[in-house]
Amino acid sequence: MEGMALLAGLPLAAARSQLGVGLDVIVALSRSRDGQRGVVQVAEVRPRHDGKLTTADLWRRSLWPGGELV
Numbered sequence: 043m044e045g046m047a048l049l050a051g052l053p054l055a056a057a058r059s060q061l062g063v064g065l066d067v068i069v070a071l072s073r074s075r076d077g078q079r080g081v082v083q084v085a086e087v088r089p090r091h092d093g094k095l096t097t098a099d100l101w102r103r104s105l106w107p108g109g110e111l112v
Contacts, residue, residue: 062089
């Protein structure tokens, strides 16, 4: 998302600031070998005092129901 904001011409500091204010969590999806999609990670977005963003896992799936590694 940061990259798309930069392509639109926003300065890096402005892009990070807007993302830090606008995002609370990121939900990552993955596709299993049989084509099913599922949630594999939920992460909290945490703005830092220096303007950068970090994430902290709230939940992460390690195996698909069929035992496949993600």
